Amino acid sequence: MIEVTNVVKRYGPNTVLNNATFQIEEGQLTTILGPSGCGKSTMLRCMNRLEKFDRGRMNIAGVEVLGTEDKKLTAAEEKDLTRRLRAHVGIVFQNFNLFPHLTVLGNAIEAPVTVKGLPRKEAEEVARHYLSKVGLSAKEEFYPAQLSGGQQQRVAIARALAMEPDVILFDEPTSALDPQLIQEVARMFRALDDLGKTIVVVSHDMNFARRISDQVIYFEGGHAVEAGTPEEVFGRPQKEETRAFMRSFQDEDEAGNEADASEGKVEEVADKGTRLSLGQEE
């Protein structure tokens, strides 16, 4: 279903993705887990063509993507490729990126109407179906700014679902949310699983990954270090890098939420703080 083979991406002298290779089965929920800066978010963005990669091969829902150094595309070919790819792959961003000038319903029908050319009535029906799936039927006339962080995330999910993609990508779905809500997000992922979608989640939250995933891919240094069921990866990690990551997580738990020494972690914690202040009235 999703096949990533030897994908390489560089930003100047930095190699962000370094021969990343992994497979994801259709209908599965896979978490790409790893420390910040490991390239997991870039990997996800490549899967939606928000980023291009230099070398390697990707096959997602039957759409074949090659590295730009392996195959140079004309502007028209590029346009056609992104159109085909995005018809199959939706994404829910870390900070949701809802359209603030549109209502909840407006957010969910915008792309079906402009991209697929659905009549408005029909698009509204589809949108309402998915809004009820994420429990937001009562909020369809609200604007994003009037919703809590958790509700905004569900709007973003409904917006992606309304395009009826086969694959949905989630970038750090728990980082912008109140810890109390994570339980609820986990529940929602299971509900999405029931829709038969293939789901790829990027996260650095080990507990969350353990709770929701069919498959966990441990990512570090721009490539997949090891992959397996949560039991395999968390219970019997095969690689030293994976074990070190697990240990740091346990230390953090023991230290009781003390700020991590690495800069990236500090930033994320700070980020979490500001977003939480946006409100939590669920």
Next chain:
Amino acid sequence: MKHIISRAVAIFLLLLFLPAPSFAQSALERVRKNGELRIGTDATYPPFETAEGGTFTGFDIELGEAIAREMGVRATFINAGFDGIFPALQNGSFDAVMSSVTITPERSASMLFSEPYYDSGQLIAVRQDTQNINVPDDLTGKKVGVQINTTAQYDLEKRAGVQVEKYNTIDLALQDLQNKRIDAVVGDAPVLKWMIFQSFRQLKTVGRRFTDEKFGIALAQGSDDLRRAINAALWRIEDSGEYNRIHEKWFGEAAERALAQTTGGGAGSRAFNFDLVRRLWRLFLSGLWLTARLAILSLAFGLPVGLLLALARVQSSKILAAPAAVYVEVMRGTPLLVQILFIYFVLPSFGVNIPAFWSGIIALTLNSAAYISEIFRAGILSIDVGQMEAARSLGMTYAQAMRRIILPQTFRRVVPPLTNEGIALLKDSSLVTIIGLTELTRTGQELASRYAAPLTIWPVVAIFYLLLTFPLTRVAEYLERRWRPVTRS
């Protein structure tokens, strides 16, 4: 005064680039065929030429009408600022200039003149209590006001030690003299006498005319046959006594008595004259209407052009972005006044002849579009990149994302700076006076000199501008309210 000097420099530069127009037919043939003699005049110079709401009066006006009548055509007067009047003559905006133009060797080198039709000369005006200025030599070391580009300016500049202050119109020079900021004013004798009589009673003229100047009708080079026809008409008018009748009407004793009666002894320059406003408000309205049309049309065209420029600059293709950037750089980096002059005066020599009104609209549009594009560009760039990514990830094309997601959010953010630009444009529109459009500022200029009452006229002009900006601000407030982004309630 800096503004005036830059204007003079701009016009001088333009004159250098102006090739002599080559008309397919001779000037006289053109006048005969059209049945009209188009005469340019700067109607801020009583008693020679004044205008009141499109109606021209004065000595030059009546003489011009008599000459046209002799030639068997009708006279059409076209109002133009004195600093733009000769370029306009060169580019064929009118056939002749009758605007108290002194015949000088310098002017004769670049245009033709009829036989002289009026003997004038420069005279000195000072305050009533001034004792020590009586002859030109007394002006050494003094600040002396003149109207820009007049023979008074040229004459004084040749005298060492005289500090020359230039004014757009002569009434402003006299007002400044009355306000004691300058020591004297030099100008054409009849005009100074008329203005002092009418409004500036605290001033007086001293001594005699110290230059001997002759007014002539100015014609573009190559209009030799028209000059012969005009000279012939002038002679016939002098022979028939028509000339004397007109001269008596404007400069005789009867004229002075009539003047004294109509104005009732000039309080005009001191106090605000409500009677004058009551009488003239309709004229302000017509100036207001022209200013409004200029501003609204320029804004209506400038907004879409500015938006397109901004869109060209934010997208990734250099083929579109680079020319747009150059355009903005050039249009913002050159004075609007020069752009107006270029479109109106220079383009005709390339066969592009655009009437004054549309020249003004085009210049204001092209200029404001550059500023507007930067406002839009800043607005677009202020939208979080996540918005474009979200829209694209849902399958929208760049254009769809721009139209449906980015621009609607941009518009509500740029209303306040666009309002600023609209108001600036409204006031900048006064620069089109240079190509002879009688909008609000020009109306003020004409009436201030016609009634020698700058202290009454300019406050009224200011109020009329406010009347224009006020509704603009209200519209902007309405849009801002309507488009206010929904925040947490």
